[in-house]
Amino acid sequence: MNNIFVYLEIEEGKVADVSLELLTKGRSLAKELNCKLEALAIGSKLKTVSAQVFPYGVDKLHLFDDKRLAPYTTLPHTSILVKLFKTEEPQICLMGATIIGRDLGPRVSSALGSGLTADCTSLEIGDHEDRKQKKTYENLLYQIRPAFGGNIVAWIVNPDHRPQMATVREGVMKKEIFNSAHEGELIEYNVDDYVSEEDFAVTVIERHIEKSKVNIKGAPIIISGGYGVGSRENFDLLFELASVIGGEVGASRAAVDAGYADHDRQIGQTGVTVRPKLYIACGISGQIQHIAGMQESSIIVSINNDKSAPINSIADYIITGDIEKVVPKMIKYYKQNTK
Amino acid sequence: MSYNIIVLAKQVPDTRNVGKDAMKADGTVNRAALPAIFNPEDLNALEQALQIKDKHPESKITILTMGPGRAAEILREGLFRGADDGVLLTDRAFAGADTLATSYALSMAVRKIDSFDIIISGRQAIDGDTAQVGPQVAEKLGIPQITYAENIESIKEHKVRVKRRLEHGVETIEASLPVLITVNGSALPCRPRNAKLLQKYKHARTVTERQTENIDYIDIYSVRPYLNLVEWGVTDVGADVELCGLSGSPTKVKKIENVSFQAKENKRLSESDEDINELMKELIENHTIG
Numbered sequence: 001m002n003n004i005f006v007y008l009e010i011e012e013g014k015v016a017d018v019s020l021e022l023l024t025k026g027r028s029l030a031k032e033l034n035c036k037l038e039a040l041a042i043g044s045k046l047k048t049v050s051a052q053v054f055p056y057g058v059d060k061l062h063l064f065d066d067k068r069l070a071p072y073t074t075l076p077h078t079s080i081l082v083k084l085f086k087t088e089e090p091q092i093c094l095m096g097a098t099i100i101g102r103d104l105g106p107r108v109s110s111a112l113g114s115g116l117t118a119d120c121t122s123l124e125i126g127d128h129e130d131r132k133q134k135k136t137y138e139n140l141l142y143q144i145r146p147a148f149g150g151n152i153v154a155w156i157v158n159p160d161h162r163p164q165m166a167t168v169r170e171g172v173m174k175k176e177i178f179n180s181a182h183e184g185e186l187i188e189y190n191v192d193d194y195v196s197e198e199d200f201a202v203t204v205i206e207r208h209i210e211k212s213k214v215n216i217k218g219a220p221i222i223i224s225g226g227y228g229v230g231s232r233e234n235f236d237l238l239f240e241l242a243s244v245i246g247g248e249v250g251a252s253r254a255a256v257d258a259g260y261a262d263h264d265r266q267i268g269q270t271g272v273t274v275r276p277k278l279y280i281a282c283g284i285s286g287q288i289q290h291i292a293g294m295q296e297s298s299i300i301v302s303i304n305n306d307k308s309a310p311i312n313s314i315a316d317y318i319i320t321g322d323i324e325k326v327v328p329k330m331i332k333y334y335k336q337n338t339k
Numbered sequence: 340m341s342y343n344i345i346v347l348a349k350q351v352p353d354t355r356n357v358g359k360d361a362m363k364a365d366g367t368v369n370r371a372a373l374p375a376i377f378n379p380e381d382l383n384a385l386e387q388a389l390q391i392k393d394k395h396p397e398s399k400i401t402i403l404t405m406g407p408g409r410a411a412e413i414l415r416e417g418l419f420r421g422a423d424d425g426v427l428l429t430d431r432a433f434a435g436a437d438t439l440a441t442s443y444a445l446s447m448a449v450r451k452i453d454s455f456d457i458i459i460s461g462r463q464a465i466d467g468d469t470a471q472v473g474p475q476v477a478e479k480l481g482i483p484q485i486t487y488a489e490n491i492e493s494i495k496e497h498k499v500r501v502k503r504r505l506e507h508g509v510e511t512i513e514a515s516l517p518v519l520i521t522v523n524g525s526a527l528p529c530r531p532r533n534a535k536l537l538q539k540y541k542h543a544r545t546v547t548e549r550q551t552e553n554i555d556y557i558d559i560y561s562v563r564p565y566l567n568l569v570e571w572g573v574t575d576v577g578a579d580v581e582l583c584g585l586s587g588s589p590t591k592v593k594k595i596e597n598v599s600f601q602a603k604e605n606k607r608l609s610e611s612d613e614d615i616n617e618l619m620k621e622l623i624e625n626h627t628i629g
Contacts, residue, residue, distance in 0.1 A: 071510070074474075074484055099506050103486045106471035110439060110478035115589030118469040128593055142593065148354055148466055153596045161589040202483045202514040205500065209508035221628060245628045263525070270468055278627045299627055301618070307607075314603055317618055321610025329612060333619040338629050 003036040003060075004029055005090040005163065007081070008053065009100055010043045010070075011209075015052045018096035018170035023056035025123060025173040026094055032125050033139055035091070036060060040084070042077050044070035050186050057178030059185065066191040068200060071207055072100050074107055075199040082111045083194050090163040092141050094123075097167035109165050115158035116165040117143035119269055121172055121292045128157045135159075141166065146269045146289040153288060171217055171273035171293075214248065214264045221247030221278045224267055224294070227254035228283020228304060229323060235260050237327045238282060244331050250274065252290045268293035282323045286311025303327070341397030342494065342516075344388045345449060347460035347476065348381035348402055348417065350410040354465050377413045380461025382529035384522040387491050388459050389421045389530065395494075399423045401452055405433060405444055411545045414568050418540040419532040426452065427545050430572035432583045438467070440587035442475030447576040449480060457499065458519040462487060473521035483514045486521045545570040 004026045009016040023039065030037040036059040041049045046065045053061060064080055081104070085093070093108075095101035097119045109116035122144040128137040140157045141164040147154040158164040216222060223242045225235055235249070242249045251261035253268055267274055268290040279297035284290060286302075286309055294300070295314055302315035303326050312318045319326055352373035385402070392398045402417035404410050405428040414425030428448045436444065449458065458477075463470035470486070477484035487504040494500075497516045502509055504523055542559060544552065545568040549560065560566055573580055581587060608614040623629045 073512070074486075078478075099487050099504065102470045103474060103484070106438065106469075106474035107478045107484065109471070110442060110475035113439070113589065115437065115439065116469075116471060117590060118467075118471060130591075143590075147595075148352075155593040155596070156590050157593045158589050159591060202485070202512055205511045205513050207505075207508070207510040209505065278622065299622075312605070315605050316603060317606050317608060319608045319610060319614070319618070326610050326615060329610075329615040330619055333616050334623070334628070337619070337623065 001089050002091045003038050003088070004033070004092045004094070005085075005088070006037070006039045006058075007093065007095045007101070007104070008039050008041045008049065009096050009098060010041060010046065010049065013043075013045050013048055015041075015049060016096060016098070016170070017175060018098060018101075018168070020053070020056055020175040021170070021173040022094045022096065022168060023053060023058060024176045024178070025168070026092075027057035027178050029092065029123065029125060029141070030057075030059075033091070038062065038088075038090070040064075040081070042069050042080055043072070044068075050184070054182050054184045055177045055180045056175070057182055061184055061186050063186060063188045064191050064194065065188065068195075069191065071204050072104075073200070073202050073204065074103055075202060076195045077104055078107045078111065079196070079199050080191075080194045081108045085112060085163060093163040093165045095165070095167045097169040101167045105165060105167050112161075112163070114161040114163055114165055115156075116167070117145060117156045118167050120145045120166045120168050121153075121269055123166060123168070128159060130159060140164065146292055169269070169273060214262075216248045216250050216265060216267065216274055217272050219248035219274070220276050221245060221280075222250045222267070222274055222276045222294075222297070223247050223280045223282065224250035224252065224284060225255050225261060225282045225323075226252040226284030226290075227258055227260075228285070228306075229255060229260055230283070232260045234323065237323065241280075241327050241331055244334055247276075247278070250294075252284045252287070254285075254287075281311055281315070282327065284311050285309050286314070340494070341395050341399070342391060342456040343454055344391060344398060344400045345452060345455050345458045346381070346385050346388050346400060346402045346417065346422065347445060347458060347473070348385065348404050348413055349378045349461075349464045350375045350404060350406050350413045351378045351464050351466045352376075375409065375412070377416050378461055378464045380463060380522060380524045381413075382461070383524060383526040384459045384461045384520075385417060385420060385422065386527050386529040387488070387520070387522050388457075390527070391457070391491065391494065392421065401426060403428065403445065403448055403452065405429070405441060405448070408545070408547050411548055411568055411570075414545075415540060415543050416532075418543055419537045420530055421533060421536065424569070425543065426569040426571065428571050428576065429547075430583075432573045432580050435585035435588065436583060437588035437590045438469055438471040438475060439589055440583055440585075442472050442479055443582050443587060444573075444576070444578055445472070446476050446479035447578040448571060449476070451571070451576045456497075456516045457494075458482075458517070459491075460519070460521050462521045462523050470521070473519060477519035480517075480519070482517045482519055484519045484521070485512060485514060488520045488522045489526050491520065540566070542566050543568050
């Protein structure tokens with residue numbers, strides 16, 4: 001009762017990074033709240049899941065293994081969560097802000113009448129005072145996220161409803177092994193007690209998985225472009241620099257919205273969070289939602305016409321100038337001065 | 340075959356152009372201070388509905404929105420592009436709603452609209468980016484949902500096939516009607532306004548708009564009933580006030596911060612050859628690149 005639950009996202013028997021990151025966060029929240037960390041595995045062929053997640057400090061693993069539960073469809077996974085949560089009464093439930101998490105989370109929150117906050121960039125524990133009702137709530141989950149297109153940061157709480165639900169994007173939290181020898185308790189369920197025939201009204205006809213061609217998350221150098229790059233053609237300059245110095249090309253949301261770059265390159269709260277050793281921001285003004293996804297880069301270079309662009313405040317080097325002039329100079333210098 | 344389709348749409352502040360007075364002291368959005376637009380992915384949703392109507396011309400598209408009085412603008416925008424009907428859900432009691440209170444109100448309006456086969460909405464709105472209202476409306480209505488749709492491939496014998504996006508790939512899924520579908524921004528863009536429909540519907544108004552505007556030929560609303568946009572409040576849809584607006588919202592905004600970043604010590608450079616070369620030299624020498 002009153003524990004922290006993490007919904008595990010599992011593809012082909014492998015637990016997704018985002019879920020392991022949430023277990024790490026869940027572990028530290030559980031310590032702070034002096035409660036247990038529990039995980040939910042729903043799918044098919046889940047034999048190795050316990051070995052994958054126990055080292056992250058899972059005290060209890062709830063396992064629902066049935067071939068009808070993979071690939072993921074909304075209704076059976078919802079039914080399991082809703083029914084289990086009614087008996088387990090978790091205080092917090094965390095999910096990845098992935099396509100699955102963002103499909104499942106709201107459905108579950110609606111069925112339970114509990115609040116859900118999407119795409120949190122930070123989770124903390126603290127008290128909350130409701131001045132109108134003169135009531136103080138202790139140890140609530142602060143669900144912190146940029147809002148309103150990234151123009152502000154909102155702190156959200158769910159004072160009266162449980163579980164307090166939140167989704168977090170991949171890469172926002174850091175995964176860390178808690179104890180490689182840690183063993184939790186494994187509970188296997190009879191799936192038929194939790195789902196009904198109607199839950200399988202939606203069927204997957206065909207599924208096509210492709211490995212993402214872009215790997216920004218792991219790139220040590222990222223050349224990132226914003227709306228200020230001006231066109232898809234100008235993005236080619238960024239690609240050229242990236243290929244010369246060995247990096248990947250990222251983009252801000254504004255650049256993606258404008259069609260200058262593809263969605264899988266988007267960095268920020270609604271894209272990927274990155275921590276490269278070098279981040280070169282080209283024509284990026286620096287909305288909060290973007291900065292949330294790159295501020296932990298080791299070295300940040302900002303190239304911008306506007307010498308007071310907000311991103312400059314977190315940059316190590318600020319180049320005031322045109323991308324079309326600066327980037328070719330960088331390429332030229334590098335080519336001339338390295339083998 | 341013909342289908343009754345409801346498109347859920349939202350008028351949103353253009354979050355790309357936000358000024359200082361955009362937020363009220365209580366942490367909610369001051370919509371009056373911002374340019375308002377048709378939420379982009381809701382236009383993709385409308386196009387999917389229009390595609391169904393192209394193939395099944397007897398189908399009927401009702402566009403439903405919740406918001407302040409001026410949200411009627413997007414109903415007209417929908418009619419100009421081919422929707423048949425518009426419903427505005429508006430009431431002070433809806434103010435300050437989080438996604439759950441919003442989906443409750445919308446689901447009550449959907450129940451009142453009549454029978455429906457398909458509900459289509461955008462995946463998410465650009466002011467909140469939560470993608471929660473679609474699935475929550477589906478749950479409240481007890482119907483299946485298909486999120487992140489790229490295309491509605493076919494509807495046959497009350498089964499719909501939808502291609503949807505996955506984290507790394509795509510899948511095609513089949514569901515029985517009724518169903519709720521949320522559409523991704525990468526789906527087909529919406530067709531533009533149709534000149535004939537623009538002429539036909541340019542005077543379409545809600546009751547409140549008719550009362551507040553000075554309209555010369557007020558008779559046209561009885562002669563041409565299709566110009567009457569439906570306007571409903573809490574009691575019209577039989578909603579429980581306690582479940583609407585702020586009081587119906589389990590999530591509360593504790594505080595809002597304008598973010599200022601811890602300014603770093605930094606070096607300012609010009610675009611001159613010397614400055615750029617100096618920077619590159621430094622980055623190569625300390626093994627950041629190369």
